Amino acid sequence: MSLADIKNKIKAESQAQIKAIETENDAKVLEISRKVNAEIKEVQDSYASRLAKEEPEVARRREIVAGLDAKRVDLGVRQRLVGEAFDASLKQMVSFAPDKYVKFADSLLKEAVSTGNEVVFVGKNEKNLDQRWLDGYNASHQTSLTLSPEKLDISGGFVLRNDKIDTNCSWEMLLKDARPELETEVAKKLFA
Helix, strand or coil: CCHHHHHHHHHHHHHHHHHHHHHHHHHHHHHHHHHHHHHHHHHHHHHHHHHHHHHHHHHHHHHHHHHHHHHHHHHHHHHHHHHHHHHHHHHHHHCCCHHHHHHHHHHHHHHHCCCCCCEEEEECCCCCCCHHHHHHHHHHHCCCCEECCCCECCCCEEEEEECCEEEEEEHHHHHHHHHHHHHHHHHHHHHC
């Protein structure tokens, strides 16, 4: 056998071995592909099954969250409206007729006075509670209250000071104290 024949024989045998290896590899690739595709299908089916089971629960949770959000917004609006109602009450108190304003302040002062020698502080824009008012109160109640030259940042009413103890009878404080008791009633009237 000649050298060319040996080369051709080796070449043919190599080609046959390469072909056999390629065929074997193609079969292995095909088998791996089938397994991978089967696993992919299994995972997809698993997720689809889980989604089908969980979808109603997810929708229910979304509904609950949406309901809570709506209630939160509604509560915020209601709280704002109740706050506006109390703000309107403050404006109404500030705009009482002078005789009603003074009469109300007199009744508060009568309840707040303990020694009769306290100092009365009024607001910066106070028009009804002045020295003349306090002189009249002192005369009719046998007290020695004094009006402070210092003015406070209150809308109306007064603050009574006995040494280091202040009794806040400002309109803001009266409404703030009354609010917890009245808030439910105000809300009922606003939203009934």
